[in-house]
Amino acid sequence: MDSLTEALLSGAGPDEIGRHELPTEYEAAHLLAADVGMFDGVEDKDVRKSLHVGRVPMPELAPDEVVVAVMASSINYNTVWSATFAPVPTFEFLKRGAHQGGYAARHDLPHHVVGSDAAGIVVRVGPGVRHWKAGDHVVASCVQVDEQEPATHADAMLGAGQKIWGYETNFGGLAHYSVVRASQLLPKPAHLTWEESAGVLLTAATSYRMLVGANGARIKQGDVVLIWGATGGLGAFAVQMVKNAGGIAVGVVSAARKAEALRRLGCDVVIDRNDIGMGGDSAPTPERTIELGKRLGREIRRQVGEDPHVVFDYVGRATFGISVFVVRKGGTVVTCGSSTGYDHHFDNRYLWMNLKRILGSHAANLQEQAECNRLFxxxxxxxxxxxxxxxxxxxxxxxxxxxxxxxxxxxxxxxxPQEGLGVTDPVLREKIGAARLNPLRDAGAPVPAGVS
Known part of the structure; x- marks a missing residue:
């Protein structure tokens, strides 16, 4: 263990942190360019075979960057995409970005450190960093932007230079140390542990932009919101946001054990998609889409009395046509991803003749992330x-x-070194209560593949 790591784990303050040299290497979860192609022709692209954990070199720090000692991180689906080298190998992103030259060239390496979430402690800041210092407890946004691009100043997600850190860039968060831009950082919620904080920002802020922010569906009191995959990283935050906004959350899950977890979140209506005849992740035929849409619509109307104002869809090909069908006249389908496939099919008659909208959403800009982080x-x-x-x-x-x-x-x-560390506001934590802070903890222990 290097001296800086030892100091951090001993509770070193800002001055002591600065006296220790950065390690020249650090432990990180990474992919190897030499492994690209290993899953060609393989049906089960098992990410355990492509994700390596080992030492990688510490990169040079740019003037606007910060080195964070990562206490905890989390798994997002983009790490699955990265580790399956699909839909494209992420090494292509790194090579393309390196063409800008300068500090961008550092990212084009034979290894890719992945991970797009982190909670940790600032240990170094570049000379251009103003608002952060060694010792600060932070969470990292997944979004890197080009601050010299005009579109960034309207909405950072519109800028052509916008990238997802740890997916389209190197030096991600599934590691002992990470390099981030200062404009990615927000204060860590003081009442949360490292691991709780690290599982928040990417998915929660994405859900916030989709549903609450000015760039999303802008839900309001009384809105009925259908949420696919409602116990997933995006969906479970969506349920909370709908409830906070005074809406009616209708959650769809794929198994009975997940339905119970969803009830713990306080979801108003819980639907097991197997109960409406929708099993698996394959895309239904056009005829089947309408049939399933009618079944789902009837069930929602039976329990709520009306059709959904908004459908929250990140599942993609297996659900999108049903989403367009089931949302009410004038309603909105908001999408941020396609975990079952990107090739979406829907009957356009139900879209144009009923004045429905499809709204694309991607991550969140820093202001939206700050608003979301404030709620935590x-x-x-x-x-x-x-x-x-x-x-x-x-x-x-x-x-x-x-x-x-x-x-x-x-x-x-x-x-x-263990769970439960990092809390600096125990009073607020006690006031909120452990059960409310962890409604899904142990709600669904891992089960073998294929078992509900």
Whole structure:
């Protein structure tokens, strides 16, 4: 163990942190360019075979960057995409970005450190950093932007230079140390542990932009919101936001054990998609889409009395046509991803003749992320952590997400030696209560693939 790591784990303050040199190498979950192609022709692209944990070199720090000692991180689906080298190998992103030259060239390496969430401690700042210093407890946004691009100043997500850190860039968060831009950082919620904080920002802020922010569906009191995959990392935060906004949350899940977890979140209506004849992740035929849409619509009307104003869809090909069909006249389908496939098919008659809208959404700009993070800091939103793995077992953690055998968020301890550390406001934590802070903890223990 290097001296800086030892100092951090001993509770070193800002001055002491600065006296220790950065290690020249650090432990990280990474992919190897030499492995690209290993899954060609393979049906089960098992991420445990492609994710490596080992030493990688510490990169040079740019003037606007910060080195964070990562106490904990979490698994997002983009790590699954990265580790399956699909739909494209992420090394292509790194090579393309390196063409800008300068500090961007550092990212084009034969290894890719992945991970797009982190909670930790600032240990170094570049000379251009103003608002952060060594010793600060932070969470990292997944979004890197080009601050010299005009579109960034209207909405950072519109800028052509916008990238997702740890997916389209190197030096991600599933590691002992990470390099981030200062404009990615926000204060860690003081009442949360490292692992709770690390499972929040990417998915919660994405859900916030989709549903609450000015760039999304802008839900309001009384809105009926249909949420596919409602116990997933995105869906479980969406349920909380709909409830906070005074809406009616209708959650769809794929198994009975997930339905019970969803009830813990306070979801108003819980629907097991197997009960409407919708099993598996394959795309239904056009005729089957309408049939399933009618079944789902009848069930929602039976329990709520009306059709949904908004459908929250990140599942993609298996659900999108049904989403367009089932949302009410004038309603909105908002989408941020396609975990079952990107090739969406829907009957356009039900869209144009009923004045429905499809709204694309991607991550969140820093203002939206700050608004979302504030809700956690106030205790108005809760983490949805269900399982925690050590960094050495990151392959198992990612496999759990890849095979959809998880609920909520799957955390990964990096430098933190155990769970439960990092709380600096125990009074607020006690006031909120452990049960409310962890509604999905142990709600659905991992089960073998294929078992509900």
């Amino acid at each position: 800091r106030l205790g108005h939103l809760s983490p949805i952590l269900s399982e925690v793995f050590p960094l050495k077992d990151v392959g198992e953690a990612a496999r759990l997400v890849q095979t959809n055998r998880h609920t909520g968020k799957v955390g990964v301890l990096c430098l933190a």
